[in-house]
Amino acid sequence: MDAAPTSPVLADILPRLQDALKTKSFDGSLKFDCGDSGVIVLADGTAxxxxxxxxxxxxxxxxxxxxxxxxxxxxxxxLAMGKIRISGNPAVAMKLSDLLKR
Incomplete structure (x- = not known):
């Protein structure tokens, strides 16, 4: 069963990313970790x-x-200002721009 994000902001973002993944592919897996507000994980063609x-x-x-x-x-x-911290394979994060193009 899929967990619900704690934050209403993440709850709003999740279906948008799910829709984007219906028409665009994303190789690899990526997690947006927003601490106590929850996470959104892009993996296996879904969010x-x-x-x-x-x-x-x-x-x-x-x-x-x-x-x-x-x-x-x-x-x-x-990244330079410390607003985002990255761990793992940064090449996967670079693929995010292709998913987000309108």
Whole structure:
């Protein structure tokens, strides 16, 4: 059973990512870790709020996740400013831009 995100912000984002994955592929697995607000995991062609091990993890606040997904937060600048912390394989995170293109 899929867990529900704790944060209403993540609950709003999750179906949008699920829809995007219906028409675009994403190789590898990626976790958006928003601490106590919950996680969103992209893996196996879907998005879920169930925490699991992934190839790459991006730790950030829910607000910064919204900005990142809307293209209002530059990932490189956010990394340099400490707004995003990355662990695991950064090449997987680089593939995220292809998924988010409109």
């Amino acid at each position: 879920t709020a169930t925490d699991q091990a992934t190839d790459c993890t991006l730790k950030m606040s829910p607000d910064n996740l919204v900005k990142l997904l809307k293209g209002k937060l530059n990932p490189m600048t956010a």
